[in-house]
Amino acid sequence: MITVKDTIKKLEAKFGSRISVQKGANEKQYFVLLKDKQDNREIVKYLFKDLGARFNIMTGIDGRDYVEVLYHLTFDIPGNGFIITVKALVEKPLPNIDTVSDIITGAKWIEREIYELFNVKFKGHPELIPLLRSDTRPADYFPFQREVKDTHISIREKEKGVKEK
Amino acid sequence: MAKIIPTGPFHPILEEPEFFKFHVEGETITKIDMRIGYSHRGIELLSEEKTWDQVPFLVERICGICSFSHPYAYCLAVEALAGAEVPERAKYIRAIVAELERLHSHLLWMGLAGHFIGYNTVFMWVWKWREIVLDALEMTTGNRNHYANVKPGGVRRDIEEYMIPQLQQWLDELEPKLDMLIKVVMDDPVLHARLKGVGVLTKEQAIDYCVLGPTARASGIDIDVRRDHPFDAYPLLDWKVVVLEAGDVFSKAAVRLLENLESMKIVRQSLKKMKPGPIVNEIKEVPEGEAIGLYEAPRGETFHYIRSDGSNMPIRHKVRAPSYMNILSNEVSCVGADLSDGGLITAAHDPCYSCTERLSAVRDALPDFVLDGKELAKLSREKTGRISKEIQQENSKIEKELSK
Amino acid sequence: MSLFMKALKKSPWVFHVNAAACNNCDIEILDCLTPRYDVERFGIKLVGSVKHADALLVSGGVSANILPRVLEIYEQAPKPILVIAIGSCGISGGIFRDAYNMVGPIDNYLPVDVYIPGCPPRPEALIAGVVKALGKL
Numbered sequence: 001m002i003t004v005k006d007t008i009k010k011l012e013a014k015f016g017s018r019i020s021v022q023k024g025a026n027e028k029q030y031f032v033l034l035k036d037k038q039d040n041r042e043i044v045k046y047l048f049k050d051l052g053a054r055f056n057i058m059t060g061i062d063g064r065d066y067v068e069v070l071y072h073l074t075f076d077i078p079g080n081g082f083i084i085t086v087k088a089l090v091e092k093p094l095p096n097i098d099t100v101s102d103i104i105t106g107a108k109w110i111e112r113e114i115y116e117l118f119n120v121k122f123k124g125h126p127e128l129i130p131l132l133r134s135d136t137r138p139a140d141y142f143p144f145q146r147e148v149k150d151t152h153i154s155i156r157e158k159e160k161g162v163k164e165k
Numbered sequence: 166m167a168k169i170i171p172t173g174p175f176h177p178i179l180e181e182p183e184f185f186k187f188h189v190e191g192e193t194i195t196k197i198d199m200r201i202g203y204s205h206r207g208i209e210l211l212s213e214e215k216t217w218d219q220v221p222f223l224v225e226r227i228c229g230i231c232s233f234s235h236p237y238a239y240c241l242a243v244e245a246l247a248g249a250e251v252p253e254r255a256k257y258i259r260a261i262v263a264e265l266e267r268l269h270s271h272l273l274w275m276g277l278a279g280h281f282i283g284y285n286t287v288f289m290w291v292w293k294w295r296e297i298v299l300d301a302l303e304m305t306t307g308n309r310n311h312y313a314n315v316k317p318g319g320v321r322r323d324i325e326e327y328m329i330p331q332l333q334q335w336l337d338e339l340e341p342k343l344d345m346l347i348k349v350v351m352d353d354p355v356l357h358a359r360l361k362g363v364g365v366l367t368k369e370q371a372i373d374y375c376v377l378g379p380t381a382r383a384s385g386i387d388i389d390v391r392r393d394h395p396f397d398a399y400p401l402l403d404w405k406v407v408v409l410e411a412g413d414v415f416s417k418a419a420v421r422l423l424e425n426l427e428s429m430k431i432v433r434q435s436l437k438k439m440k441p442g443p444i445v446n447e448i449k450e451v452p453e454g455e456a457i458g459l460y461e462a463p464r465g466e467t468f469h470y471i472r473s474d475g476s477n478m479p480i481r482h483k484v485r486a487p488s489y490m491n492i493l494s495n496e497v498s499c500v501g502a503d504l505s506d507g508g509l510i511t512a513a514h515d516p517c518y519s520c521t522e523r524l525s526a527v528r529d530a531l532p533d534f535v536l537d538g539k540e541l542a543k544l545s546r547e548k549t550g551r552i553s554k555e556i557q558q559e560n561s562k563i564e565k566e567l568s569k
Numbered sequence: 570m571s572l573f574m575k576a577l578k579k580s581p582w583v584f585h586v587n588a589a590a591c592n593n594c595d596i597e598i599l600d601c602l603t604p605r606y607d608v609e610r611f612g613i614k615l616v617g618s619v620k621h622a623d624a625l626l627v628s629g630g631v632s633a634n635i636l637p638r639v640l641e642i643y644e645q646a647p648k649p650i651l652v653i654a655i656g657s658c659g660i661s662g663g664i665f666r667d668a669y670n671m672v673g674p675i676d677n678y679l680p681v682d683v684y685i686p687g688c689p690p691r692p693e694a695l696i697a698g699v700v701k702a703l704g705k706l
Binding site for chain 2: 054109
């Protein structure tokens with residue numbers, strides 16, 4: 001039966017100084033920070049194909065100098081499941097990173113969504129077009145970017161007379 | 166030359182807007198394109214302007230059917246980050262409301278599936294029995310949907326002593342009806358002919374597309390968040406996980422029907438094991454860090470990720486509903502099926518497009534003939550009529566032979 | 570009152586439009602057909618095409634993606650038609666009022682006759698609302 005300590009030992013043995021492991025909120029959630037974003041395909045393939053994890057989802061978080069792209073992978077073990085999250089830092093401006101959609105087919109849609117909301121290009125994706133955008137929005141409107149979020153005026157503020165921020 | 170049949174965004178079978186393009190040769194589907202995104206509202210950005218206690222009210226309105234699963238997963242994430250321990254009575258109350266919600270959601274799906282095949286009686290009867298579950302929820306939490314009963318650290322409303330005999334009476338009323346429904350579905354030859362072997366998703370495809378919930382359990386993958394990542398009252402109770410092998414629409418229906426019985430077991434055990442005590446353990450401060458909360462909604466695993474910087478609002482809140490992974494598997498399970506089964510297969514994994522929060526529309530395809538959702542439903546009913554006639558003819562032939 | 574109007578008031582046929590709603594109001598509309606509330610005994614029916622409808626039930630605060638489709642549906646509907654806005658989202662946008670993809674409640678775009686409050690409104694409230702709307706005809 002796989003335990004979380006064994007998995008962390010295997011990862012550290014294979015990747016050594018290319019990663020740094022931090023414990024999350026409790027014993028079941030660990031975060032693995034990649035020093036170089038080019039290693040993301042190798043580590044995701046190792047966890048998904050060789051160790052048999054299940055892919056949960058990817059998350060994007062916008063920062064000042066870089067966008068964080070997180071890959072969440074779960075191990076379903078009856079009574080002792082745990083989650084390992086791989087963090088890659090993608091530098092701005094013009095952020096881009098390799099795709100994992102040929103390793104995991106279930107990642108096709110979430111990469112399209114992160115492109116549409118954060119403007120992160122995934123190199124090698126078969127069809128990188130927006131997933132949710134309406135026809136009336138301009139093509140260079142990325143709503144989750146910090147610059148756009150801070151200047152969005154809500155209906156409540158419009159009623160109070162705020163014209164721009 | 167392949168013809169294209171656009172369906173949507175408004176059609177009478179599923180209540181939510183979504184768009185499918187079926188590419189057909191003759192009557193067999195060769196490819197399906199999906200556009201989603203009509204219900205996208207931008208909830209993740211709204212969460213960043215609300216305090217930790219206000220977010221459950223926002224998050225439960227992501228979807229009306231699985232309305233308890235989103236705040237529950239969010240509260241598990243906050244409790245993991247703050248290191249808070251929930252009192253025991255609150256654990257059992259949460260389990261009771263969660264399993265009642267699972268019952269109401271599976272019965273809702275059964276009714277809609279029956280309506281789509283053409284069995285309107287099943288639709289009317291199952292929704293009549295679903296009203297008993299909604300009465301139970303209204304007495305326990307105060308509302309038929311959108312219960313607003315869970316908060317970080319516990320629950321908001323208690324179950325009083327006078328409610329317990331009434332709840333047990335309602336459960337006793339409902340159980341023989343569920344048994345009858347299981348027997349009807351498992352033994353009916355028309356349903357076997359209509360649903361078996363239709364829309365098959367193999368185990369390798371299911372692992373590659375990372376599907377969740379009853380869709381995965383019907384294809385032989387043994388996952389259930391309540392058993393694999395145990396939380397609250399589930400490790401203290403006795404229940405089992407239902408897994409079948411075939412991967413077609415019939416297995417998906419059978420998994421949901423058998424799960425109903427397990428939910429009733431959990432509710433009955435919780436009502437007996439509850440002891441008096443406090444119902445909430447207030448969280449005073451959420452420290453800096455990040456955490457993940459997982460919960461098994463009626464459609465699969467719900468995932469919430471939060472990041473905090475020590476203030477009283479989250480700085481990032483990511484929501485992923487189970488239908489997000491399940492809808493993509495339509496690409497492979499619809500291929501090779503008859504046109505009249507196309508709508509049934511897309512509805513078989515119980516999609517909840519509001520949870521998926523996504524949309525899109527198609528306008529440019531002009532095929533030779535246009536079929537809308539109503540005509541697809543008509544094709545579906547005609548096929549059921551044909552199959553039942555064939556079965557009747559075979560039965561009468563057999564009777565003639567036996568009476569000779 | 571003309572014969573046409575008298576006939577219309579007896580059994581209105583209803584078409585339902587979901588403009589980016591969370592589904593709860595839609596499930597309560599379907600609940601009205603089931604044996605406990607049973608509006609079919611009054612002749613009220615849920616139809617599959619807007620060209621047969623006498624009343625339009627709109628639920629949800631409107632998002633930018635669905636707005637052109639809702640306006641098309643309204644143009645295709647045969648007039649006179651009643652427009653009924655359901656739930657808190659139909660009245661003011663609800664809890665999603667400030668979200669970046671929402672463009673305002675439905676009464677910025679269509680002439681609404683009756684508002685039914687609630688989140689979600691109970692089936693009894695829905696029936697009372699439709700009957701009140703008939704009084705406006």
